[in-house]
Every structure is written in structure tokens, then in C-alpha cells.
Amino acid sequence: MQEKLLVLSGSLGDGHMQAAKAIVEASEICKPGMSVKVIDLMEWIHPRMHVIERYCFLQGVKHLPSLYGFLYQKTREDSPIMALLKKFRQSSLHRLMELIHREKPTVLVSTFPPASAALSLMKEKRMTLLTTVTIITDHSDHSYWIHPYTDLYLVGSQEVGEALLKKEVPLHKIVVTGIPVRPAYSQPSCKKQLREKLGLDPASFVVLVMGGGCGMIKGNFVEGLKSDQFPANVQFVFVCGRNVKLLHRLSETFQGRSNVWLKGYIDGIQDWMACADVLITKPGGLTTSEAQAVQLPMILFESTLGQERDNANYLTRKGVAVWCQEDNLPAQLKHMMENPELLQAMREKAGRSRQQHAAVQAVRQIMNLSGPAVKYGYV
Structure with missing residues (x-):
């Protein structure tokens, strides 16, 4: 079966999509011909609402940055507020399942916290058994990135890897590749x-x-x-x-x-x-x-x-x-x-x-998921 990556990202800010594009370009180096599809999660789930959602988010960041910063710190660790953010309506999960059935990927990759939450929830409900990878696009250990059914975390630095360990993420699920930038x-x-x-x-x-x-x-x-x-x-x-x-x-x-x-x-x-x-x-x-x-x-x-x-x-x-x-x-x-x-x-x-060739290293780790357990540390 041909390997195919489905990368779920988001357009709330530019970085999540840029990381996804870096994975696409790196895959052409690592394995030419491998299929990689990037989807904006919110656009797919809410095709009529995503423009409004993005506008409201950007206006909030622009005009109420202190409130955003306060909420970010309040939800850094798991909390009742964070539990609500990690939930998805059943209709949204079914919409995402339609995408998976259509694309038939072999691995699911996320560069966007809500996508990581959705994929973990789908695995919890046994809606999919596919391997899921989260690429953390900041030097952060915020709880919105961390979910019990994520199979692998690719992180930007040793410090983030150690922070995830303190949050009881298993050692074998963490690899330091660097934040993926275009080759x-x-x-x-x-x-x-x-x-x-x-x-x-x-x-x-x-x-x-x-x-x-x-x-x-x-x-x-x-x-x-x-x-x-x-x-x-x-x-x-x-x-x-x-x-x-x-x-x-x-x-x-x-x-x-x-x-x-x-x-x-x-x-x-x-x-x-x-x-x-x-x-x-x-x-x-x-x-x-x-x-x-x-x-x-x-x-x-x-x-x-x-x-x-x-x-x-x-x-x-x-x-x-x-x-x-x-x-x-x-x-x-x-x-x-x-x-x-x-x-x-x-x-x-x-x-x-710096982490040289971070995107290439990320793709190699994703491709190796069917092999031996990945080793924690610099690659």
C-alpha cells in the first residue's frame, strides 16, 4: 500500500500552515512520489464559518492580547476550561471521518492543536486506528497540544521534550527534530x-x-x-x-x-x-x-x-x-x-x-513509525 500522509493544519496565524508546507516539501526529498495532502481543519469542518472564526480570532489577538495571554496561562495545564476546548461535536468528528475515508491516508499528522485534539478523540472512540503524529510548532508544552491517544510528538527542542516528560508523556512518544521549516x-x-x-x-x-x-x-x-x-x-x-x-x-x-x-x-x-x-x-x-x-x-x-x-x-x-x-x-x-x-x-x-534539516528529520520519523520505537533525543 502506498504511503500517504494527511496533514491537518489551521489558518489561525500563519505558522501552522507553514509547518505543514515544510512537511510537503521535505517528503519530496525523503521519498519522491509519496502522497502528502494538507487540509485546513476548521475550513473542512465549518466551510461556511471558518472565515468568520479566523477573523474573530485575529481581532481578539490584535485588540485583546492580554486576555489571550491570560487564558493561555490559565489553560497551560489541564483544566475544566481545557477539557471543553478538547471536545468536539459528534457531527464535526463524522465530518473529519468523511475526509479520512476519502483520502485513505496511512498516517495522520497534525500541526494545529485542535486537530491533535480531534484525532485523539477519534482514536478514543475507535473511529480510526491510524497512527497519529503531532508536530508542536512552538517551544511550548501547552496542554492543548497534549492528548492521550497521540502516538508521536515531534518537538522543537530538548527543553520541550523534557517538559512533555514531566507531563507524563511516555519517553518513546517524543522525538526532538526541531520545528520544521522549509528545506x-x-x-x-x-x-x-x-x-x-x-x-x-x-x-x-x-x-x-x-x-x-x-x-x-x-x-x-x-x-x-x-x-x-x-x-x-x-x-x-x-x-x-x-x-x-x-x-x-x-x-x-x-x-x-x-x-x-x-x-x-x-x-x-x-x-x-x-x-x-x-x-x-x-x-x-x-x-x-x-x-x-x-x-x-x-x-x-x-x-x-x-x-x-x-x-x-x-x-x-x-x-x-x-x-x-x-x-x-x-x-x-x-x-x-x-x-x-x-x-x-x-x-x-x-x-x-539550530536543528538542521528539521522538516526532513520530521518526515523520516513519520516514515519510520512502522519500524522500531523511535529514540528520544536529537536526531
């Missing part, structure tokens, strides 16, 4: 050639500013960049994602500034990361893992979102990023520019702590 991030590149290709000055200091797929870049930092405190050779590249309003606002703010580049959504962001000197971003799991893969030092927005705090704590402990409030970002950036030895140290630490 292109593991390819060697020449910064000078990339800058020439993209139209950037090879001799400049390039600052890449990203706010995730939804372009969450606030005004305080932008106002700080309008001053003349930065040298003339600094080039700023703002990636606004799908946030068209932000793109228009920044176009007005930086009108006439030749050292400011404005971009919308970029699918091949790896080239821009590989040719940058510093990345300023919110600490999403996928974006920061991509930066770590190309050894790009990071300045992280202060965030009240729980999983982003987990990521920021991990990255700052590793010495590959600094974390500060948006008001202080211009000063922090200037400090790093004036201390090249600090940037070099961060690049070296990123090189030591």
Missing part, C-alpha cells in the same frame, strides 16, 4: 549574491522587519525609525504580510525614504532572511525557527501572547535573540549595530543551537 532554509547561500539579486546594496546594514503573516507591526517602533539616529548605510525592509492597510500606512509614513523597502506577503522569504543582518519580529515559532536556521540574529517585540512568550524565553536563553518593548526597539537596534561582536556571537550561537 530551502538549510541550503548554503552567499549574502553578497543574494543582495545583488534582490536589489539591495551589498555594503549596507540590512534590517528585516516582520510582523507575521498578518503583518502585526505597531506604530511605536515605526515612529522611532523616522528619526535620523541611524547611519545612511542602513536599509530597512518591512514585510507586511497580508496586511494591506499596514502596507499603505507605511507607504505614507516613509514616502520619499530611499532606504526603506516595503513588501507585502512574500512566499520565498528565506532569501531576504539570508541576506539580512538583523531580524525584528514578533516571536512566532515558525518565523524564529526560519531565522535560526539561517543564523540571523533577532530582536523580538515584547508579546503578551503565551506561545510567543515561550518562544522568546527559549530564544533568549539560547542567546540568539534579545527581547524588548517596542518603545525601546530603535535603541536596541542601534546598540546591536554599534557592537558587531555581539551580532557575531548571536550568529555563532544560532549555528550551534
